[in-house]
Amino acid sequence: MPEVREFALPDLGEGLTEAEIVRWLVAVGEVVAVDQPVVEVETAKAVVEVPCPYGGVVTARFGAEGDEVPVGAPLVTVAVGASAASAVHGAAGADEAGEPERSGNVLVGYGTAAPAVRRRRLRPAPVPSGSALGDGHGDGLGDGPVPATGPAPVSTAPEPGTVPVISPLVRRLAREHGIDLRRVPGSGPRGLILRADVERAVRAARTAAPAPAPQGERIPLRGLRGAVADKLTVSRREIPDATCWVDADATELLAARRAMNEHGGGPEISLLALLARICTAALARFPELNATVDTAAREIVRLPAAHLGFAAQTERGLVVPVVRDAHARDTAALSAEIARLTAAARAGRLKPAELTGGTFTLNNYGVFGVDGSTPIVNHPEAAMLGVGRIAPKPWVHGGELAVRRVVQLSLTFDHRVCDGGTAGGFLRYVADRVEHPAVLLREM
Numbered sequence: 001m002p003e004v005r006e007f008a009l010p011d012l013g014e015g016l017t018e019a020e021i022v023r024w025l026v027a028v029g030e031v032v033a034v035d036q037p038v039v040e041v042e043t044a045k046a047v048v049e050v051p052c053p054y055g056g057v058v059t060a061r062f063g064a065e066g067d068e069v070p071v072g073a074p075l076v077t078v079a080v081g082a083s084a085a086s087a088v089h090g091a092a093g094a095d096e097a098g099e100p101e102r103s104g105n106v107l108v109g110y111g112t113a114a115p116a117v118r119r120r121r122l123r124p125a126p127v128p129s130g131s132a133l134g135d136g137h138g139d140g141l142g143d144g145p146v147p148a149t150g151p152a153p154v155s156t157a158p159e160p161g162t163v164p165v166i167s168p169l170v171r172r173l174a175r176e177h178g179i180d181l182r183r184v185p186g187s188g189p190r191g192l193i194l195r196a197d198v199e200r201a202v203r204a205a206r207t208a209a210p211a212p213a214p215q216g217e218r219i220p221l222r223g224l225r226g227a228v229a230d231k232l233t234v235s236r237r238e239i240p241d242a243t244c245w246v247d248a249d250a251t252e253l254l255a256a257r258r259a260m261n262e263h264g265g266g267p268e269i270s271l272l273a274l275l276a277r278i279c280t281a282a283l284a285r286f287p288e289l290n291a292t293v294d295t296a297a298r299e300i301v302r303l304p305a306a307h308l309g310f311a312a313q314t315e316r317g318l319v320v321p322v323v324r325d326a327h328a329r330d331t332a333a334l335s336a337e338i339a340r341l342t343a344a345a346r347a348g349r350l351k352p353a354e355l356t357g358g359t360f361t362l363n364n365y366g367v368f369g370v371d372g373s374t375p376i377v378n379h380p381e382a383a384m385l386g387v388g389r390i391a392p393k394p395w396v397h398g399g400e401l402a403v404r405r406v407v408q409l410s411l412t413f414d415h416r417v418c419d420g421g422t423a424g425g426f427l428r429y430v431a432d433r434v435e436h437p438a439v440l441l442r443e444m
Helices: 167-176 195-206 223-239 251-263 273-287 331-347 421-436 438-444
Strands: 003-008 018-024 036-042 048-053 056-061 068-072 074-080 243-251 291-294 299-302 306-310 312-314 317-319 360-364 383-387 391-397 402-415
Touching: 003 402, 036 391, 048 074, 056 402, 074 360, 223 299, 223 317, 243 421, 251 273, 251 402, 251 421, 273 331, 273 360, 273 383, 299 306, 312 331, 383 421, 421 438
Parallel strands: 306 360, 360 383
Antiparallel strands: 003 074, 018 036, 018 068, 036 048, 056 074, 243 402, 291 299, 312 317, 383 402, 391 402
8 A cells, every 4th residue: 555645835944934825836636847836926935836745646636726834734645656656657646665766856845865754833734625535626547647857956036027915915905905016116125015005005905096087278388477476486385474354334435425416516536446446545544554575585675656456357457557646646546547447457558657566455355256265475475355245135234233334344464574463453454445435534
């Protein structure tokens, strides 16, 4: 009777404790020669072929492709002895005394002398499925004897084109989630792919955005649009701005404008001109906001004249014409100059001098039908007043609830030139004059 020998997974070097079965090279019932590779396994370092130190007939295989096998667990059992070895070139598996031939190829844990002591199993060895001559993965005795081959040395170096992994667990994880390891950058030593690398690739695959849409229209930031973009960027980068706002009852302001236009006898006074007149009076009361900051000298420069800019929307984009010496103009003069500059802006005929030199800006975004905004300071100025739409709203007037025309005013200011008390005082001054425009007559 032939002797059945068990061949366990040897330690393939560097203290490895497990390997993954990649591919079986023999089937149950096949005849193997001494040192013939019987299985291909993947360790933390490389994919290697493991040769069997016994010659004979394979009677069982333990584990399927993809299974993890601990060092010391059985891989195959081989029937060896005179009768079994005679099938291998007459008697390749036995010597003259009838003893089974052992491997002359040295593996860690195996040698050419007495059999080495088997390593302690890390977990119970898997039980072969099927009968002693069949494992459920092949077809019994196979297709017949396979000619014996010569000794096959074992190499633990990665084969050309092998994907570097840190553990068989990594390859299994990648396979389960459909990750191509060739596209995963390794973060371990010498580019080894770690489990964290695969998990990162899995998360990226799950959250991957859909295919990018076709390229949209690309509009260069140049000309007027580019100049505006540059100025706004400088403002946000250099100015530590803050915004405060308040609602005001503009009912009386609208009534005052209507009276001016009905009884004035001159060109129509615009609402923007009335707001501009209020702003110049407020700047005279709070000169801290009619200023700029000299960053190089680390100085606040308070300016003697108020050159009032106002935002004007044109077909070419947003421009800010400047009313020179606005503090020295009355309401009618302000209205006329604003009308002239607005017409020139929409016609594209503004001169460079009419677009520069402002010290404070008034932005009436209420014409777009919005209630509020947080303006961006027009660098290098120190503040901007924003005006929302004037809309009928419930309001307490004279101690009673009434429908009044309400407007939201917002002030964005450079916090370097003043604190919130000054900015709040300025905004409150403007709101009070919006609610009671007749008070301006006493201050003119």
